[in-house]
Amino acid sequence: MRRYLVRKLIIYILTFFVAATIDWILPRLVSGNPISILLSKMSLQPGTYNATYKLYMNAFGFNRPWWKQYLTFWTALFHGNLGISIYQFPKPVTSVIADYVLFTLALLIPAILLAYFAGNRVGAMAARRKLLDNSVLPVSYLLTATAYPWLALLLAFLFAAGGIGHFFPISGGFSYGLLPSWNWTFIWSLVTHWFLPFLTLFLVAFGGWAIGMRNLIIYELESDYTHYLEALGAPTRLVRRYAYRNAVLPQLTGLALSLGMVVGGAVVTEVTFAYPGLGYLVFQAVGNNDYFLLQGIFLFIIAGVLIANFVIDIVYVIVDPRTRVGISGA
């Protein structure tokens, strides 16, 4: 178990290292560095331009040798310093991120967990049951094949813009007329704004889990231990319970692997509903050429995904006794 977790941890640290390096290298690799783009907006005279360019290059340390820049980058990172945001100048990137992160977490955690549990339950029920299978399976396939932006637009149109009705607000994290405070009006406003983005993320993920669980249960019901149990005359419910517990393991691995995709879906969904989470912030950062913010959010999201991965690893160790005694290092 120790070996398993340590191995995972090393991979996560490596991943963070690679991600940070990509983060650092990209602006230096691309022709037309961020500073020339920033300055091009100021429409300066050539002489002034060159002087300002030099000043900025000095100020940001772009004229130092690359390895020195790289070391400075890591030192700053360890001090929790991600730079200053241009879009919300002069706020530091970390405090801009802090303003938005709660919305994203409130969206992602329920969507991921509920879709996982509901999808697995429904998929397990559908396996080997003709009637349910014929309805759940096609719907699930359609849901996984749906592009996030389309589902978000469709839900917004039908339930918020008046396609069917105006049940939910179409954009924002809470009503613009309210000040954040802990009273019921505000909380209700939060909930109604939260629901449609949540539903988008939930539905797409739900389809994938249902299909996966259905297939896995069918395989489990083919296995020797199932036949043995059946031969002993065990009730179907008991057999299915064993099948479910075995099928959950690969699904748990799948949960870790799906995180990256859900995060991508959250970006698109938050943009559609102008929901003030990190995805929306990333979009704003790109639109406003705010490179420090863009880099900061990227690192922040990677760190979040890695932490979530590690939590799932720990859950895996708890759920699968084999990893505890070291029989299989999944």
Next chain:
Amino acid sequence: MTVLKTDEAAEKAGAPDAAVSAGSGKPRRFEFLYFALRNKKLLLGLSVVVLFVLFAVFGPLFVQHPMLNYYIPFRPPSSSFWFGTNYFGQDVFSEFVSGLRESLLVGLLGGCGATVIGMTLGFVSGYKGGLIDEALNVLCNIFLTMPVLVLLILVAGFLHHTSGLIEGILIACTTWTWSMRAIRAQTFSLVSRDFVGLARLSGEKSRQIIMREIAPNMSSYLLLVFILSFGGAILTAASLDYLGLGPTNGMSLGIMMQQASDWNSLQLHLWWWFVPPGAAITCIVGGLYLANVGLDEVFNPKLREL
């Protein structure tokens, strides 16, 4: 997500019948065809995909109103404007046709690229084993945990100008991990077979063994991997385009949705502007996934009885 499912499904069901089909020629192939023509999932999925591909190829012949001509805006679908007109008075149908072509091409490029990279690394990793496998596997895991779309946003955010070609390559470079994972696992199970050992004894080079002995024996599997990569690439490209980070000039299904969203098609109830592109993506990708399940049943006898 679905890539992974097949991967595990295959592991659970044992390797596909690959090794069995080696050596025998025609009868097996006819058998595949026999099962293929009787598999409803495969037929339905494939016909949907083929329909859209044909539409993308011959669609321009039906376009009556060129994309850059402007007519009366906000027109709902009618006999002269099949998909209506948008906020600016452009024909949505003509946008749809050129968007479909672009999206399919980018998807094809991204899917092919991801499969080729995944195949190369997967074969080398699975065949060589040892330290090389360890290193490649770590690389794969690193890119597997990274959120692809966020990485692509970062890259595209710094690029400023992208074309469909660059977008396809970027998608291939970030999504190869799924195919590598699947192919590596399959290669592992084939490497220990006798016929690979025999080829080694007879002094064939590693590359020849991979190309002649291993790859042909999992060709069915490679096809499945490609289909899923293709579908995944279409979805990724749609999200990227929707965020305004796709091809700078040109039209795609994602860009259509972006413009529809930017120009208040929701509030103005111009549903004919954003429903067709998204529906087309869902149909194509759904068709691909369905065909994938069908093909899996055709190639893998263990699944046929189900």
